[in-house]
Amino acid sequence: MYHVEIFPQFTFTESQDGTLDFGTVVHTDNADGAPKVLLVCEHASNRIPVFLRDMGLTNEALESHIAWDPGALGVAQHMAGLMSAPLVHGGVSRLVYDCNRPPEAVGAMPVKSEQYDIPANARMTPDERQVRVENIYVPFTQAVSGQIAQHSPSLQLMVTVHSFTPVFHGLQRSVELGILHGRDDRFAMAMSEAVPAQPSFVTRLNEPYSAADGVAHTLDAQAYPSGLLNVMIEIRNDLIRTPQQQRAMAEHLVPWIDRTLAGFDEGGFA
Numbered sequence: 001m002y003h004v005e006i007f008p009q010f011t012f013t014e015s016q017d018g019t020l021d022f023g024t025v026v027h028t029d030n031a032d033g034a035p036k037v038l039l040v041c042e043h044a045s046n047r048i049p050v051f052l053r054d055m056g057l058t059n060e061a062l063e064s065h066i067a068w069d070p071g072a073l074g075v076a077q078h079m080a081g082l083m084s085a086p087l088v089h090g091g092v093s094r095l096v097y098d099c100n101r102p103p104e105a106v107g108a109m110p111v112k113s114e115q116y117d118i119p120a121n122a123r124m125t126p127d128e129r130q131v132r133v134e135n136i137y138v139p140f141t142q143a144v145s146g147q148i149a150q151h152s153p154s155l156q157l158m159v160t161v162h163s164f165t166p167v168f169h170g171l172q173r174s175v176e177l178g179i180l181h182g183r184d185d186r187f188a189m190a191m192s193e194a195v196p197a198q199p200s201f202v203t204r205l206n207e208p209y210s211a212a213d214g215v216a217h218t219l220d221a222q223a224y225p226s227g228l229l230n231v232m233i234e235i236r237n238d239l240i241r242t243p244q245q246q247r248a249m250a251e252h253l254v255p256w257i258d259r260t261l262a263g264f265d266e267g268g269f270a
């Protein structure tokens with residue numbers, strides 16, 4: 001029996017079959033043929049499972065960047081179409097579980113995000129944390145590793161797609177595109193040496209975050225052990241608000257990634 005007391009004003013109980021219903025926590029858009037690239041978008045959704053209601057947050061907070069990466073999924077889906085690449089994307093808000101964090105990380109089920117306290121995460125028991133791990137993190141990582149296994153003969157590269165807020169803790173960020181790496185910096189270095197001149201985005205290596213901020217988890221836990229080249233792309237979310245902007249950003253990124261990958265095919269970066 002499992003009984004959840006999230007915060008004092010609400011008490012939630014299990015559903016009829018004895019489990020909590022998290023809904024669809026991960027989506028996989030598969031690809032035919034022999035894809036070279038696997039796309040991952042951990043923070044694609046701001047959906048909160050019904051039993052968690054509003055987690056004690058306002059609608060404004062639940063629609064803001066603290067809950068998800070606005071625009072990132074649209075970019076990733078356009079990229080997937082242009083590259084004929086499979087795409088694994090999260091189906092639940094990172095406030096419930098951040099799939100780019102291991103279970104032991106403080107930020108996996110954050111109690112605070114920027115200025116917002118997250119009441120539903122404030123007093124979780126170890127059992128409650130484990131339920132979220134098993135119902136969100138485990139299936140997400142299995143979806144990613146399943147795609148790696150399925151396409152391993154042709155796969156060369158994992159790209160994770162994220163967006164970040166233009167204003168963080170009241171400070172305006174000038175960087176528009178971030179190219180980030182984890183343990184394996186080869187692809188990020190090669191990409192940052194081949195930044196397209198047009199359209200001219202302010203593009204920087206390891207900004208606005210770096211692996212030191214714990215953001216390279218999927219890259220390091222999934223791509224690195226599989227021997228895949230890997231890179232994380234962070235896009236300032238004011239640049240990808242509309243479907244047209246998301247398509248344009250995908251059209252900026254895909255030829256750049258293709259060209260960079262071709263350099264590895266030719267042995268130029270190995």
Ligand SMILES: [Zn+2]
Binds near residue numbers: 043069161163
């Ligand atoms: Zn993100």
